[in-house]
Amino acid sequence: MSWLKCGFAIFLYLLKCTDAVFEDQVGKFDWRQQYVGNVRFAFFDTHSQASKKLLVATEKNIFASLNSRTGELFWRHVDKTGPEGSIDTLLVHGQDAVVVVGNGRLLRCWETNIGGLNWEIVLDTGSFQSAALIGVQDFVKYVAVLKKSAISVHYLSNGHQKWVENLPDSDTVQYQTVYSGGQGEVLVLGLVPNSHIVIISYNIEDGEIMEQTSVEAPWMSSLEESCVVVGAGILLCIDPITLSLYTLPLNSEEKAEMNQILLQSLDLEVAPGFQPVLTATQPHPARPPLTAFFLQLGPEHHILLQLSNGIIATLRDFKPSRLAAFATTGEKTVAGVMTPKNETACSINLFTVDTGRRLLDTTVIYHLDPNGGKPNKLHIQAFLKKDDSVGYRAMVQTEDFALTFLQQPGRVVWSREEALADVVTMEMVDLPLTGTQAELEGEFGKKADGLFAMVLKRLSSQLILLQAWIGHLWKLFYDARKPRSQVKNEVTFETLSRDEFNLQKMMVMVTASGKLFGIDSKSGSILWKHYLENIQPNSAFKLMVQRTTAHFPHPPQCTLLVKDKETGLASLHVFNPIFGKKSQITLPTLPRPVLQSLLLPLMDQDYGKILLLIDDQYKVTAFPSNKNVLQQLQESASSIYFYLVDTSQGRLSGFRLRKDLSTELIWEVVLSPEVQKIVAVKGKRPNEHVHSQGRVMGDRSVLYKYLNPNLLALVTESTDPHQERSFVGIFLIDGVTGRIIHEAVQRKARGPVHFVHSENWVVYEYWNLKARRIEFSVLELFEGTELYNSTVFSSLDRPHPPQVLQQSYIFPSPISTLEATLTEKGITSRHLLVGLPSGAILSLPKMFLDPRRPEQVSDQSREENLIPYAPELPIRTEWFVNYNQTVSRVRGIYTAPSGLESTCLVVAYGLDIYQTRVYPSKQFDVLKDDYDYVLISSVLLGLFFATMISKRLAEVKLLNRAWR
C-alpha cells in the first residue's frame, strides 16, 4: 500500500515537473552551431559541374561534407577521439570517398551525396604509411594501402581484398610511397636513409613482384618530404643541402642512377634556411601526373616549373607569392596563386599549367582579417563556364582555423570559425545599457556639483531622452511603411544593448588555438573575434571578468591569463568583452612562472576587481597596481588567504598575504601521492546567491545549512588500480584554515569523477568497479538546528564541525560533464545539468539528489515534500533541455543567471555550441505569452464602472431618504 502511495507521490511530482519545449518554441530561445575542427584534408567534389559539396577531414577526427555555397553542413561523421579515430588520409574519386582511420586500422568508403557508408573493412595490423587510388585503363578500380611491412590492394566497389603482399626487407627499408600511373602496375617506393631508394613494381592482378631495383641516393633522408612523381612516372626529388633537383624515371629499364640538376643552373635561388617544397598534381588516378609542378623556394616565393624530356623549364616565377594550389575541372588544370598585395589584402590569380599564362579576369581579392591569423592553405574549386573558360572559387584556410570561401571579385561567400570546435573556457558578460539609459545612469551616478549644474544636467539628459524618443517614433513610422520582410533584425554593435530582463548577454569564448570570440547569446552571431598569436598549443587559459558592465562610464574589462603548461610562464591579455578591443592598460611583467591567480572582491577606484598573481617564489603581483590598490591591499592583507595545490606531491598549502605583498605559509595538508592522487579541487562560484539559510523540516524546526564560502571540495583517486583496493576520495577542506571538514572514501570506485560544488552540497559521479555502473553521490552539510553565528560567517570562528549527510544513487548512463543551474537570487530550485555522451543535456532536479530522501515514508517526510528513496535516478526524455539538438562531445556547460529569477542561461560547448534557457521552477515570474489582457482589463474596467454607478445610486438613495 505504502509503496503504491509513494509511487503515486512520485507520479504526481513528475507530473508537476514535466518540463519540455513546445513545438512552436523550437529555436525560439535556443540555438546550436555545429563545427568540424581544424581541416586537414579538403576536396571539392568535381564529379559534376553543379556539385556544391566540399569534403573535409579534420584533426578532430571528423569527416564531413559542407555546402560550398553556404558553408553549412550537409552531413558529419564524428569518430572516436584520440589516435583511435584519427583520419590518416582521404582519397576522393567520383562519389566515393576512401578514408583510412586510426593509423591504418580501418579502411572505409563513404558515399559522398548522403554520407552513407559504402563499406568498411578492418585492415591488418601495422602502422600506416600511405594510400593511393589505382586505375587501370582509365577506370579507378582499386585502393592500395601501404603499411610498414605490407601492401594490400582492395576493390573500390566493395572493399574486398584483392591481394596482400609482405614487403621485402621491411626491417631495413622504410617504405613510404605508393604510386600508380594507370598502366596496371603498382610501384612501392622505399628508402634506406642516406643510402639508397628501393623501387618495387607489383603486378596489379596478382601481386607478383615484377621488378625490384635500388638506386643510390646517399643524400636522402625522407622520401615523402622531398620527392614527388611528375609526368609519365618520373620521380623528382629535391636535396636541400646541395640545392639540386634529382630526376629518376621509374618505368624505364635502366634505373642506374639519379640525374642531378643543380638549381643554380636553372637560375633559382633558395631563401636561406628554407626547406624547399615540391608540389605536383595527378588530376586523375588512372592517368600519370602532369608535367608541371610547383617549387617553393622561400616563405613568399613559388615557382611553376615543367619537366619534359628530362629538361626542367621555368614556366613562371611568382615572387612574392604566399600560397599556390592546383585545381582541375574536366580536362583543364589550372594553378591558383595567392600574392600579397599590401598589408591587408592579397590577390589570387589563375594560371594555366601548360604555359604559365595568367588567365584574364580571374583576380580575387582576399582581405586579411586584422584580428585573424595568416593564411596557410589555399584550396581552389575550378569550374568551366558556358564559354568553356575556367572560373573558380577559392577557399582560404588560416592558421587560426578559419575557413573563408571567396568568389570573384572578392566577395566572401561564407566563412567558418572552426576554432570554436575547441572552446576551453567562457564567460557571459552583461551587455551595456543603451545610450539614453547610460546617460541617466551617469546623471545619478556622479557626485553632486551644485544645484544649478544638476538642473542643467537633468534638463540636458531629458532633452536627449526626448530626442531619442522622437527618433524611435520616426523609425517606427518609417519601418511601418516598408514590407515586413525588409525589416532586418541584425545584431550589430549599434543595436547591442541590454534587454528588459537581461536575457541577452555577450558570450566571451576562449578557444584552444588562442582565438577569442564575442558571441551574441540571443542569435549566436559572432560579433568580434581576436586571434592571439604565439600561443603554445598546450596552454592553460583562465578568463576573469575584472569589471562588469555596471560601472558606466568605465568600460567593462576582461582579463585572460594564458599560461604555458611546460614553462609555467604566464601572460595577460586585457580586453573589452563587448567590443573585443585590447585594452591600453600597462600590464605587469611576469618574469616568473605563475602558480595561482586570485580575483579579489576588492575594487580599485575605477571599479575594477583586483587580480593577484602568485609566482613560484610565493611573491604576489597585483593587477592593476597603483597606489590606491596597494593601500587597499595593505589594509585588508590580513584577511586575504589563498591556497596552492601541488598535485605531484599531493600537497595543499594555505598562505596569508602580508602587508608588504609577501606571503606566509600558514597551513599544510599532504595527501601522500603513493596512496592517492589529487584529481580536482573546486571552490564555489563567487556569484552564487543562496536565498534560504536553512530547510524547514516536517516538525516545523529549521535545519540550517552550513554555508562556508571558503569551502573547497577535493577529489582524489587511488593510485592502486586493483578493484578491491581502489577508491575515490572526497575531501571538504576549509580554504582559509586548512581544516578538513569531512573526509570520505567511496570504496571500489574509480574515475573519471565529475563533480559540482555549490551552496551546502557536493554532487559527484564515479564508476563503481564492483557493480560496473555509474553512480551519483550527494553530500550535504548542515550546521544543525541552531546557527553558531547567524550574522556573519568566518572560517576562523566556526569551532563545531557540520553534520554531513550522504546518499548515493545509480545513474543509468555515463556522463560527460556536470554543472548546476544558477539564478540571480537563488530562490529558484536548483537543477543539475548533465551532459551525456549521447549529446543530450539532462536537466536533473536536485530534489532527486537529496540525502534526506527517506527510505521509509513518514508523515514528516511527506510534509517536507521529500521523494521516497529509490536507488536509481530516472532519466526522462522531457528533461533533455536540447530536445533533438544533440551537442557532440560535450566538454563543458556554462550557466549564468539572467535578470529573471526563474531563468538560467545555459551554454553547452564541445564540438558544437548550444545555447538555451532553463526554468528550473517554471516561469513563475513571467506572464504567459497567451495571457488574456483583454479579459482582465475588461473585468477591471467593468468592476470600476460598477462601483462608480453603484456609488452614485447609493448616494441618490441616501439623499432621497434624507429628504423623506
Place this chain on the structure above:
Amino acid sequence: MASSRPTYISLSILSTFILLLWTEFASCNLGRRPNDALDTDFSVLLEHSFEIDDLPRFRRRGSLELRSGREPGVTISQSQLSEEDRNMLKEVAAVDGLYRIRVPRVSLQADRQIEKQTDGYLTAFVRACAMVESHLSDVITLHTDVTGYLIGVSIVTLPGACRGVEVEDEVDLESFNTTLSVMGPVNAPPPETALFIEQIKQEMEKKVKNPQEQKSFFAKYWMYIVPLVLFLMMSGAQDQSGGGAGGGAANGGGR
C-alpha cells in the same frame, strides 16, 4: 619580500634539527617495547609556535601518545606554559598574531612507522587571541587517510571568537585543556539497492497474504484516481483554451 628567504633557511635548519631529535626519540621508543606489534605505543611530537614577528619558530608543546593495533587511540601529554610563554602569547594575541601547531607526517600504524621516515610536517593555526580568550581550551583533530597515514591536522578553540576580552587570571593560561581525536575517512554509502528490493518484496508478500488486498486496482484506489482524473481533465481543458505556452497547466498556480 626580502625577508622570506631567511625564513625558509631558518625553517629548514630547524626542521633538520627536529628531525634528528625525532629519530632519536623513535629509537628509544622502540627499545622500550620491541616485540609487541599488536598494541604498540609510540609518540609523536606536537610543536607550537607563536611569535610577535609571525616567523614560525616551533618548539615542543607536548607529545601525542598513539596506541595502534586493535584499539587505536590517542592521548596527549603536555606541559604547562611557562611564564615567558604566557606573556609572549598574550603579546601575540594583542597584535592579532597566529598560534601555529605542527606534527610530523607519520603513519599511525606503528609497524609502518619503522620503514618510513618522516618527510615534512603538517601545520595548522588559530588566531592567538582565540587561544587566549578560550583559556587554552582547544580541539585538535588528526586526520588520516585510508592507510592510516596522517594527512592533516586541525585546531579550533572553544569558543572560537575573539571578542577582545582581557584575560586577567594568569592561571587560566597555564595548562592546556585539549580535546584530541583522530579521524579517518568515512566510508561513503553505496546505493541502497538491497533495502529497496527488500521493501518491494515485503509489499508483494503482504499483498499475497492479505486476500482483502486482492481487489481490483480501481476498486482499491478510486479515491485517488477520480480526483486525479478530474484534475487532469480540468487542467487539460484549461490548456486547450489557453493554447499552451510556457509550461504545463499543472503549474498554473505559477501565474
